[in-house]
Amino acid sequence: MQTMPAHAAHHDDREIETIEEFDATVSARGTLAGHRVQGVDLTDRTRELLATDTAGAVFLGCPMRENAAAKVRADGALVFPPVPDLPFDPYRGLLYSPDELFASLADGGYEATPDARSYAWFQRTRADRDIFASTLRAVHDDSVSDALDELLVGAQVVGVMGGHAMARGTEAYDDAARLGRSLARSGLTVATGGGPGAMEAANLGAYAAPHDGEMLTEALRLLAKAPTFTPSITAWASAAFEVRTRWPEGGTSVGIPTWFYGHEPPNPFASHIAKYFANATREDGLLARCDHGVVFLPGAAGTVQEIFDNATPNYYESRGEPTPMVLVDRVHWTERLPTWPLLRSLARDRSMESRIALVDRIEDAPEALERLRG
Structure with a gap:
C-alpha cells in the first residue's frame, strides 16, 4: 500500500512551505536568497530574518x-x-x-466551517466581478496545483469517478468502497473528485485499507445513519468524522473537489484535498494526474463529461501512452447513457481499443485495469 508524505521534496529545493523547512534552511544554508517562502507564519522568526540574506527571495502570504x-x-x-x-x-x-x-463543525455546524465560508465568499465575489477577488482565486488555484504536483511525485495514481447521488447504505456505495480499498492495497494512490457519493466511497475504501475487513463493514454501517448530504451536511460530515475518530490513522488518498459546485461538500475521507475555485482547472488536473488509469462508476452528466475529457487526450495522443479507462455497469453505459458505443468508435479510429474496457460489476474493475495496464 502506497503512502504519501505531507508533501514531497522540491526538485530545486528553493520552496519553503513549513516553519520546519524555514528553520532547516536557515540553519543549513545561512541564506534565504532566491528562496520562495509560501504561507509560513514568520512573526516569531524576526531575529532570523534580520540576520539572514534574503536578496531575491519572495515571501507569499507570510505574516512577519x-x-x-x-x-x-x-x-x-x-x-x-x-x-x-x-x-x-x-x-x-x-x-x-x-x-x-471542517474546522468548527462540532461547534457551529457546517455553516461555520472554512469550507462553507469560502464558498460563501466565492458566491459573493463572483457576483461582484471583482478583479482583485478573481486574482486571489487564480493565485489560490495555482498554489493548490503546485502542492498537488509536489505531493504526487513518484505516486501511481488511479482515478475513481462517479456520481454524487450514490447514497451511503446502498449496495453500490459499499461496492465502491471495497473498490477503493482494493486499489489502495495494490499500491495505487486513489484520486477522486473529492465529493459525496461514489467519490466518498472510493476515498473511504482507501482510508480503510490499513485496517482489517471488519473495520470497513462497521464503518459502512455507521455511515448509513446519514445516507446523503441533504438535508444536513452537518449530520453527513459528523458521521464521517465519527468513523475517522473511531479508526484513526487511515490510508492516504486524494480528493479534488471544487467550490464551483459548493453545494456539494468535500468528503472527509480523502487525506489530502486539492480544492479549487475553477472547475475547469480542477477537472483537467484531476484526470491528467491519473496516469495509471481511471475507473468510471455509474454517473450522470458530470461523469459523462469526465469520460470524454479523459478520452480526448488519449485520442490525440497528447499524453503519450493512452490512459487505461474502465467503465463499470454495462447496462448503464450502453442503454441508460449510451456512452460506450461512441467511446469505442473513437477508440477504433486511434488504436485505443486495447486501453478501454466495459465490465458488469465493480469487483471486476481492478482486474480489468491491471489487464489494460499490461
Whole structure:
C-alpha cells in the first residue's frame, strides 16, 4: 500500500512551505536568497530574518513583524502580505486536510466551517466581478496545483469517478468502497473528485485499507445513519468524522473537489484535498494526474463529461501512452447513457481499443485495469 508524505521534496529545493523547512534552511544554508517562502507564519522568526540574506527571495502570504518586513524589502525581496478577512489562504503551500476544511463543525455546524465560508465568499465575489477577488482565486488555484504536483511525485495514481447521488447504505456505495480499498492495497494512490457519493466511497475504501475487513463493514454501517448530504451536511460530515475518530490513522488518498459546485461538500475521507475555485482547472488536473488509469462508476452528466475529457487526450495522443479507462455497469453505459458505443468508435479510429474496457460489476474493475495496464 502506497503512502504519501505531507508533501514531497522540491526538485530545486528553493520552496519553503513549513516553519520546519524555514528553520532547516536557515540553519543549513545561512541564506534565504532566491528562496520562495509560501504561507509560513514568520512573526516569531524576526531575529532570523534580520540576520539572514534574503536578496531575491519572495515571501507569499507570510505574516512577519514590520521591522523584519522592512529589512527583507531593503534586501530586494518581494513581500506579498497576507490578505485580511479571507476564509482561505491564497498562498497556501500544502493541500487541505479534512480537519482544516471542517474546522468548527462540532461547534457551529457546517455553516461555520472554512469550507462553507469560502464558498460563501466565492458566491459573493463572483457576483461582484471583482478583479482583485478573481486574482486571489487564480493565485489560490495555482498554489493548490503546485502542492498537488509536489505531493504526487513518484505516486501511481488511479482515478475513481462517479456520481454524487450514490447514497451511503446502498449496495453500490459499499461496492465502491471495497473498490477503493482494493486499489489502495495494490499500491495505487486513489484520486477522486473529492465529493459525496461514489467519490466518498472510493476515498473511504482507501482510508480503510490499513485496517482489517471488519473495520470497513462497521464503518459502512455507521455511515448509513446519514445516507446523503441533504438535508444536513452537518449530520453527513459528523458521521464521517465519527468513523475517522473511531479508526484513526487511515490510508492516504486524494480528493479534488471544487467550490464551483459548493453545494456539494468535500468528503472527509480523502487525506489530502486539492480544492479549487475553477472547475475547469480542477477537472483537467484531476484526470491528467491519473496516469495509471481511471475507473468510471455509474454517473450522470458530470461523469459523462469526465469520460470524454479523459478520452480526448488519449485520442490525440497528447499524453503519450493512452490512459487505461474502465467503465463499470454495462447496462448503464450502453442503454441508460449510451456512452460506450461512441467511446469505442473513437477508440477504433486511434488504436485505443486495447486501453478501454466495459465490465458488469465493480469487483471486476481492478482486474480489468491491471489487464489494460499490461
